[in-house]
Amino acid sequence: MNLLDRLIHPDERVALFIDGANLYSAAKGLTFDIDYRKLLDEFKQHGRLVRAYYYTALVEDQDFSPIRPLVDWLDYNGYSLVTKAAKEYTDANGRRRFKGDMDVEIAVDLMQATTFIDHAFLFSGDGDFRAVIEAVQRRGMRVSVVSTIKSNPPMASDDVRRAADNFVDLVDLANLIGRPPRERSEGRHDYASEDET
Numbered sequence: 001m002n003l004l005d006r007l008i009h010p011d012e013r014v015a016l017f018i019d020g021a022n023l024y025s026a027a028k029g030l031t032f033d034i035d036y037r038k039l040l041d042e043f044k045q046h047g048r049l050v051r052a053y054y055y056t057a058l059v060e061d062q063d064f065s066p067i068r069p070l071v072d073w074l075d076y077n078g079y080s081l082v083t084k085a086a087k088e089y090t091d092a093n094g095r096r097r098f099k100g101d102m103d104v105e106i107a108v109d110l111m112q113a114t115t116f117i118d119h120a121f122l123f124s125g126d127g128d129f130r131a132v133i134e135a136v137q138r139r140g141m142r143v144s145v146v147s148t149i150k151s152n153p154p155m156a157s158d159d160v161r162r163a164a165d166n167f168v169d170l171v172d173l174a175n176l177i178g179r180p181p182r183e184r185s186e187g188r189h190d191y192a193s194e195d196e197t
Contacts, residue, residue, distance in 0.1 A: 003172055007144055008046040012118040016043060017106055018079075019124035020056035020067075022147070022155065026125065026170050029151030032178040036070075039177040040078050043121070050117050053109060054079045057086035057100015082109070107132040114139040121146055122164075125156030133163040144168055 008014060016039075027034050043049050054074050059065055075081045086100035103126065110120060114136050122129060125147030133143045145164035147156035150171050161167045 002176060003168065004042060004046045004176070007166055007168070008043075008119060010047060012047040012142075013050050013116065014043060014047040014119045014121065015050050015113055015117045016052040017110060017120055017122045017124075018052070018054045019102060019106060019122075019126065020054055021100070021102075022124040022126055023170075026148045026151060026155040027178075029155060030148055030171055030174070032174050035177055035179045036074060036079070037077065038179075042173075042176050047119065051113075052079045053082055053106075055082045055102035055106055057102060058083050059086045059088075082106075103128050110136050110141075110143075114141050118142065119144065121168075122160075123147070125149075125154075125160055127157030127159035130157075130159040130163045133160065137163075137165070142166075146170060146173065 023034065040049075040052055043052070054071075056067060056071065058067065058071070071081060071083065082102065082105050084100060084102070084105070089099065106122075106124070107129070110122070110132050113120060118140075119142040120136065121144050122133070123146045125145065129145075133145075137143060142165045143163075144166040145156065145160050146168045147160070148154065148170040149156050149161070150169060156167065156169075
């Protein structure tokens with residue numbers, strides 16, 4: 001029996017809400033890559049997976065974006081993509097930077113999902129989600145947060161961990177959804193980790 005067997009009831013309607021930038025940072029902090037095919041397959045084996053949302057901002061004026069191959073792969077392989085254009089700004093050192101916060105989109109989708117799912121898995125440790133977690137719980141949805149406190153610095157805020165019905169440290173899923181070291185060293189990109197902006 002693995003961790004997901006204990007968390008998900010067989011008749012539960014389940015959805016995944018993946019904050020792409022946050023999950024990328026958490027996995028990078030733990031020095032492993034996410035295998036998105038394994039991630040989807042693992043959750044399909046438990047409960048009734050209704051939807052797997054993946055949220056990310058994209059830089060529109062780049063000829064090539066390092067995240068584009070991943071986004072395209074996810075779009076064709078069972079994930080529901082939610083994207084928006086990243087906003088450009090100049091930091092204090094005069095460097096060109098991009099930001100693309102997807103918190104509002106995730107919060108709205110979580111609220112709407114209360115009508116058709118029982119259990120949400122939120123792949124983000126962002127403390128800003130505390131209020132929406134509590135709101136959907138009041139409507140009967142269970143929320144499991146997937147992030148990590150074992151990276152330096154920890155990626156999961158204390159607020160989001162306290163609000164969640166369950167907290168799953170990404171380290172505990174590494175053997176289920178991580179890519180083997182051999183694949184990482186070969187540099188495969190068909191469903192590799194992303195390089196978020």
